[in-house]
Amino acid sequence: MVDLSRPQTPDPYPLLPATASFDVASDDVVDGEPLKDDQVAEKGNTSPHLRWSGAPEGTKSFVVTGFDPDAPTPSGFWHWVLVDIPADVNELATGAASGDLPGNAFHVRNDGGESGFMGAAPPQGDQPHRYFFVVHAVGEETLGVDADASPAVVSFNLAFKTLGRAILHGTYQH
Numbered sequence: 203m204v205d206l207s208r209p210q211t212p213d214p215y216p217l218l219p220a221t222a223s224f225d226v227a228s229d230d231v232v233d234g235e236p237l238k239d240d241q242v243a244e245k246g247n248t249s250p251h252l253r254w255s256g257a258p259e260g261t262k263s264f265v266v267t268g269f270d271p272d273a274p275t276p277s278g279f280w281h282w283v284l285v286d287i288p289a290d291v292n293e294l295a296t297g298a299a300s301g302d303l304p305g306n307a308f309h310v311r312n313d314g315g316e317s318g319f320m321g322a323a324p325p326q327g328d329q330p331h332r333y334f335f336v337v338h339a340v341g342e343e344t345l346g347v348d349a350d351a352s353p354a355v356v357s358f359n360l361a362f363k364t365l366g367r368a369i370l371h372g373t374y375q376h
Contacts (some may be wrong), residue, residue: 210329211271211278215336215369218361224256226337226368230296237333237372240296242321249282249299249319250372254292254337258366261339265360267353268312268319272331280353281333282319283310286344308349310356317349322374326338330375339366 210243230238230250252266262278268282288305289325295301299309315365324331340363347356 204217210252210332213332213334214269214271214278215334217368219364220277221364222258222339224254224258224337224339224368226252226254226335226370228252228335228370231333231335231370231372233370233372234370237322237374239345240321241333241372242374243323245321247319247321249294250335251296252294252335252337252370257289257292257337257339257368260341262343263287263340263345263363264289264291265335265338265340265345265356266294267336267338267357268334269336269353270322270331271334271335272324272329274325274328277354280313281321282312282335283353283356284308285310285347285356289343306344309347310347310351310353313353322372324376325372328375330373332371332373333338334369334371336370337368338364339342339368341365 264287273279
């Protein structure tokens with residue numbers, strides 16, 4: 203049974219080592235607003251459009267993550283982990299997670315066990331969940347992990363190799 207009185211988890215990103223910030227925008231996600239049906243697992247299950255600019259000097263690649271800190275687990279829920287996006291890429295089209303990826307970019311399995319994007323899927327009746335779409339500017343051409351790495355291992359590596367973060371979040375509740 204879902205505990206409906208459970209407090210919302212704090213925003214996890216201020217707890218990480220400080221980095222520069224840069225800009226991210228989306229045609230699909232409005233910061234702080236409910237997600238479109240396209241980004242919900244049982245409705246559209248489509249990765250959102252993301253466009254970023256102003257990455258810190260020295261950026262050699264990007265990692266894009268989608269994370270729900272409000273999932274009823276101690277570790278949240280990783281919905282999307284796209285690693286080693288080339289530094290000259292500054293936009294992912296809607297649905298890019300299910301198409302051809304740029305350069306040598308690859309997916310790490312999300313917490314649903316699939317490579318690619320998994321849309322919002324909070325438990326029925328639970329509090330509103332926040333879905334953080336984060337573009338991480340990395341100071342190396344490769345993060346140094348492979349497709350068998352867990353999202354937690356990717357996140358651990360990002361803690362030491364991230365030059366900057368651009369953060370956008372949407373919400374969803376059944």
